[in-house]
Amino acid sequence: MALVDPDVTNRKLDHEIELWNEHADEYRRRGWLLLERRGLRVDVGFLAEIPLGPQSLTAMTACVRFDFADYDLSPPSVEFIDPITGEYATPIVPAVMPTDEGPRNMLVGSHPETDRPFFCVPGVRQYHDHPQHSGDSWLLHRANREGSLVGICDRIWRSMARSVLGLRIGLMTLPAATGQPGQMEFQVVTGDIDALLAGIPILPGAQASQ
């Protein structure tokens, strides 16, 4: 049962969409695609350019479903989905962000209530519902609009799309007795793109896709 009048929530979500539309061109250039709004649910995809020599491949490295039920008494739910089927899915890249305590992966494998991966940042319902963050109430972050559609999209984009560095291809030969010549592995690698552009050497491993 909704705690907030759905009419009120709908109007708040209308406002979030209006704010998106004010800078829609900018967000499009960043690779943000507002795929669908259905009631209080909004699906957003994030495109990244994966360099392949002189060319690049555009890939959707993250796709999420927002659920604004009871917004903004409650923060929006944010869950990862497959952009084609719309089913819940595990993203192919981590979500590493710099923090005062060093880089942290904001993509956590399994939420105790959903058993699905989630984006563990303030402003996201799954963060505030997690027992480890019970002392960090949503109401402490609400005024900052940390649960806004654009605000959360900005964090997902920076950590899961803008951070894409390239594709790592691994080849391993296997003993002849296996009957196979070898195995190939493909990983999308993310890292500190700003450090890379500034000429600061970053570890060749960076953060590989899961």
Added chain:
Amino acid sequence: MPKTENNIEIIVVVSGQSERIRVNTHQTLEHLAREALQRSGNEGQAPSEWELRDAGGGLLDQSARIDSTSIVAGTTLFLNPKAGAGGAR
């Protein structure tokens, strides 16, 4: 009287909400952030707890003067709270 060409209007998107801020280019980006926070209803918040970024997502040094950057009249910048706790190492 200050030269008017030193005063430019910059768009700052604060947690998704646009604010048009008129500043003197001799001012620092921290001043711009503070003005944007005040106009957006976040007055009293420390700019150091927020991140100012350009359209490409690059983090800007708030101690820099506006006229030492590539920011010109009509530029859009983005101001969002720092990530805070969460995630795993």
